[in-house]
Amino acid sequence: MRKSKTSLIFQAAIDIFSEKGFDKATMDDIAARANVAKGTIYYHFKSKEELFLFLVEEGIELLREGVESKLLPEMPPREKLELIVREQIHFFGQYRDFCVILLRESWGGEDRQREFRKMIRSYMLLIEEVIKEGMDTGVFQRVNAEYAAAGIFGMISIAALHILLGHAPYDEEVLFTDMKRMAFTGLLTE
Missing domain, CATH: 1.10.357.10 (Tetracycline Repressor, domain 2)
Known part of the structure; x- marks a missing residue:
C-alpha cells in the first residue's frame, strides 16, 4: 500500500474513533472516510x-x-x-x-x-x-x-x-x- 493510503487510513481511523468511540465505529466508516475499499484496511489489520x-x-x-x-x-x-x-x-x-x-x-x-x-x-x-x-x-x-x-x-x-x-x-x-x-x-x- 502506498504511503498516502496508509496515512489516509491512519487519519480516518483517528477521526472516526474520536467522533464515535471504539464501540460505535465501524471499519466501513473508516474505509469511507479514508476513501479506500474496506478490504484495503483488512489487508493490513485483521480487526x-x-x-x-x-x-x-x-x-x-x-x-x-x-x-x-x-x-x-x-x-x-x-x-x-x-x-x-x-x-x-x-x-x-x-x-x-x-x-x-x-x-x-x-x-x-x-x-x-x-x-x-x-x-x-x-x-x-x-x-x-x-x-x-x-x-x-x-x-x-x-x-x-x-x-x-x-x-x-x-x-x-x-x-x-x-x-x-x-x-x-x-x-x-x-x-x-x-x-x-x-x-x-x-x-x-x-
Missing part, C-alpha cells in the same frame, strides 16, 4: 481492535520519541521533568483527537486495558527514570518512582482531556504552569 491498538501504540511511541529527543543527559532532573510536563501538554494539544481516543477508550475491555498499560508503560518509564535521578541527586523527595510517574502522567492526561472535551480553550502555558506547580509543590502554600 478493528488491531487497528485501534496500532493507532494507540503509534501515538504513544510518537509521544515518547518526541520527549526523548529533547532530553539531554546534562540537564538537571528538575529541568528534565519540566520538559516532560511541557511536552506531554503540547503533544495532547497538537494531537487532540488522539488524546481523546487514548484517554476515553482506555477503559475498554480487560484485554484492551492490558495492552494500553503495556504501551503507556514505556512512556512512564521515561518519567520514572527522571524521578529516580532526582531522588538520587537529592533534588526530589523519596517516593515510589513508579507511582509518581503514573501520577504525573495521569494528572496531565486527565487535565488535558477535561479541557479538550469541555468548552475552554486549550491554553498550553496555563496548563503547564498549573501542572508544574502540582508536580513540584502540590497545593499547599507553605
Whole structure:
C-alpha cells in the first residue's frame, strides 16, 4: 500500500474513533472516510481492535520519541521533568483527537486495558527514570518512582482531556504552569 493510503487510513481511523468511540465505529466508516475499499484496511489489520491498538501504540511511541529527543543527559532532573510536563501538554494539544481516543477508550475491555498499560508503560518509564535521578541527586523527595510517574502522567492526561472535551480553550502555558506547580509543590502554600 502506498504511503498516502496508509496515512489516509491512519487519519480516518483517528477521526472516526474520536467522533464515535471504539464501540460505535465501524471499519466501513473508516474505509469511507479514508476513501479506500474496506478490504484495503483488512489487508493490513485483521480487526478493528488491531487497528485501534496500532493507532494507540503509534501515538504513544510518537509521544515518547518526541520527549526523548529533547532530553539531554546534562540537564538537571528538575529541568528534565519540566520538559516532560511541557511536552506531554503540547503533544495532547497538537494531537487532540488522539488524546481523546487514548484517554476515553482506555477503559475498554480487560484485554484492551492490558495492552494500553503495556504501551503507556514505556512512556512512564521515561518519567520514572527522571524521578529516580532526582531522588538520587537529592533534588526530589523519596517516593515510589513508579507511582509518581503514573501520577504525573495521569494528572496531565486527565487535565488535558477535561479541557479538550469541555468548552475552554486549550491554553498550553496555563496548563503547564498549573501542572508544574502540582508536580513540584502540590497545593499547599507553605
